[in-house]
Amino acid sequence: MTTNRLSPTVASNTVEETFDYVVVGGGSAGAAVAARLSEDPNVTVALLEAGPTDVDKDVVLQLNRWMELLESGYDWDYPIEPQKNGNSHMRHARAKVLGGCSSHNSCIAFWAPKEDMDEWEKLGAQGWNAESTYPLFKRLETNDQATGEPGDIHGDAGPVHLMQIPPKDPCGVALLEACQQQGIPTVQFNTDETVVKGANFFQVNRREDGTRASSSVSYIHPILDRENFTLLTDTWVKEILFDDDGGVPRATGVSVVNNAFGRASAIRASKEVVISAGAIDSPKLLMLSGIGPAEHLQEHGIDVRVDSPGVGRHLQDHPEAVIAWEAKQPMVEDSTQWWEIGIFADTLEGSGASDRPGRPDLMMHYGSVPFDMHTLRQGYPTSDNTFCLTPNITHAKSRGTVRLRSRDYRDKPMVDPQYFTDPDGHDMRVAVAGIKLAREIVAQPAMAEWAGEELFPGKDVQTDEQIADYVQRTHNTVYHPAGTVRMGAADDVMSPLTPDLRVKGVQGLRVADASVMPELTTVNPNITTMMIGERCADLIKAG
Ligand SMILES: Cc1cc2nc3c(=O)[nH]c(=O)nc-3n(C[C@H](O)[C@H](O)[C@H](O)COP(=O)(O)OP(=O)(O)OC[C@H]3O[C@@H](n4cnc5c(N)ncnc54)[C@H](O)[C@@H]3O)c2cc1C
Numbered sequence: 001m002t003t004n005r006l007s008p009t010v011a012s013n014t015v016e017e018t019f020d021y022v023v024v025g026g027g028s029a030g031a032a033v034a035a036r037l038s039e040d041p042n043v044t045v046a047l048l049e050a051g052p053t054d055v056d057k058d059v060v061l062q063l064n065r066w067m068e069l070l071e072s073g074y075d076w077d078y079p080i081e082p083q084k085n086g087n088s089h090m091r092h093a094r095a096k097v098l099g100g101c102s103s104h105n106s107c108i109a110f111w112a113p114k115e116d117m118d119e120w121e122k123l124g125a126q127g128w129n130a131e132s133t134y135p136l137f138k139r140l141e142t143n144d145q146a147t148g149e150p151g152d153i154h155g156d157a158g159p160v161h162l163m164q165i166p167p168k169d170p171c172g173v174a175l176l177e178a179c180q181q182q183g184i185p186t187v188q189f190n191t192d193e194t195v196v197k198g199a200n201f202f203q204v205n206r207r208e209d210g211t212r213a214s215s216s217v218s219y220i221h222p223i224l225d226r227e228n229f230t231l232l233t234d235t236w237v238k239e240i241l242f243d244d245d246g247g248v249p250r251a252t253g254v255s256v257v258n259n260a261f262g263r264a265s266a267i268r269a270s271k272e273v274v275i276s277a278g279a280i281d282s283p284k285l286l287m288l289s290g291i292g293p294a295e296h297l298q299e300h301g302i303d304v305r306v307d308s309p310g311v312g313r314h315l316q317d318h319p320e321a322v323i324a325w326e327a328k329q330p331m332v333e334d335s336t337q338w339w340e341i342g343i344f345a346d347t348l349e350g351s352g353a354s355d356r357p358g359r360p361d362l363m364m365h366y367g368s369v370p371f372d373m374h375t376l377r378q379g380y381p382t383s384d385n386t387f388c389l390t391p392n393i394t395h396a397k398s399r400g401t402v403r404l405r406s407r408d409y410r411d412k413p414m415v416d417p418q419y420f421t422d423p424d425g426h427d428m429r430v431a432v433a434g435i436k437l438a439r440e441i442v443a444q445p446a447m448a449e450w451a452g453e454e455l456f457p458g459k460d461v462q463t464d465e466q467i468a469d470y471v472q473r474t475h476n477t478v479y480h481p482a483g484t485v486r487m488g489a490a491d492d493v494m495s496p497l498t499p500d501l502r503v504k505g506v507q508g509l510r511v512a513d514a515s516v517m518p519e520l521t522t523v524n525p526n527i528t529t530m531m532i533g534e535r536c537a538d539l540i541k542a543g
Helices: 028-037 063-069 114-122 130-140 170-182 215-223 278-288 294-299 426-442 464-474 526-542
Strands: 017-024 045-048 141-143 160-164 198-201 203-205 229-233 236-243 250-257 265-275 323-327 341-345 362-367 386-393 401-403 414-416 451-456 509-511
Touching: 017 028, 017 250, 028 045, 028 215, 028 526, 114 130, 130 141, 130 526, 160 215, 160 526, 170 198, 170 341, 170 426, 236 265, 236 278, 265 278, 265 526, 278 401, 323 426, 362 426, 386 426, 426 464, 509 526
Parallel strands: 017 045, 017 265, 045 229, 141 160, 265 509
Antiparallel strands: 160 203, 198 341, 236 250, 250 265, 323 386, 323 451, 341 362, 362 386, 401 414
16 A cells, blocks of 8 residues: 555555545545545545556656556456447456546546536436536636636636647648538537537646646645545455444445455545445445345345445446548647547437437547557558547447456456447447548548548448448447446435435445446536536535
């Protein structure tokens, strides 16, 4: 274990310590929870992170190096189960380092649309509407678009720095012009207007000097000296501990190891345990601790503490297709993070037919790097000088599961996103529409100086059936799993959490991370996940 205030390395792992609050997982949400809770000097807070610290680690801290972290030692790197309609080769990157996925993501920073937040409340998450959550988005950010004027929605005093990417990439600038020629206007993101049709360079959570404004950099680095805050990195929680005597079980702490063969020790919480291990590891940890679908736990010989059938269900993601062109001119050799532009649109699915009017059903990222990780093995040509568009489905209807492989905490869980299995085929229709729209944009005059040969899927792939077949074999993910421990109404048995993030059936235990989302956000969810951490701390402080 490494700590911020004890000796840097604790040789023996048999220490037992007690804190008021124990937060498990120092990722996007967990770091925010721990930092906000420890603002009160009268409570003690421990933040437990399985991965190492990010302090002084350039490869983690420098945003433009983020792709070096995929499938590296900082990645839990979860394979997925064989997919009936999707790409079984896909892997789910999940960061194993302080800051969690905010330490290895591309830092595209979005406020969730108001409609998303209001929908959460409609789905049973009472109190999570736009009116009550937007002040938290404002509180967490220092936005370079903030004016300081009365009525400005942006924050200028929060821990997380958001900045507009400067339009330096000439291919990207041409692409925006092509979007306009195609009828997609250039718009500013992160105003309080939801962008249904529009494109621009992103806002990113990054500092001027190129350092990512991860949750670690933003919330934890500034408080490492805080007396009542203890950071334990390289500390892997294998189980939640409970007092089961006398009625409703109460979470009393966690059992931890500092390596895969280590002897376990206990870290106790006198008030509450908060699980913030992310959308794959939070359900895993709950199930290892006896909270989950009874039949599944019994199958693995785990005593059932709470039969909660919704744990590990409703796995939702943003699956993405990819289309790439050889570039006629040299592509940029430096970039903020290589994926600088977003394009939103409503496809035929979205106009009128959508069950989410006022929100786009399609989003694309523009990448200035070769992105052939799922096409090369399928035989498509590649090149080092390429650009690509990656249409993703903003509200995919397919739902998957996270299940235990065994009762051994060291085993990677079984992640089965069940991509493109929604019965009415919505997800594939949007993906196919996305590939077609990408082609229309790149065929505009503004891209004539840039667009060379379409490398994949290529000119021979034209019919909807051909495009769908290509997408099925080569799609990736935007890496946004969510919803696997969702919050919902008290009487909704498929929602393991109440709207105040408490785990139903036990006391002293909450979950705060992307797993709690009743529905994945239309946009990239990292800033919303930090907001969940902020709100969790508020809920705990409110008692
Ligand atoms: C490659 C990639 C790129 C992305 N790009 C973007 C982007 O540009 N913009 C955006 O908005 N979103 C992006 N995302 C998604 C976004 O980063 C995540 O949705 C968000 O970080 C999830 O936060 P979380 O708090 O739920 O979990 P995490 O941030 O994953 O935090 C979970 C933490 O818990 C730790 N942990 C897990 N199990 C245990 C255990 N048993 N004991 C102790 N610690 C444990 C993990 O090591 C991790 O640090 C990206 C994600 C990935 C993977």
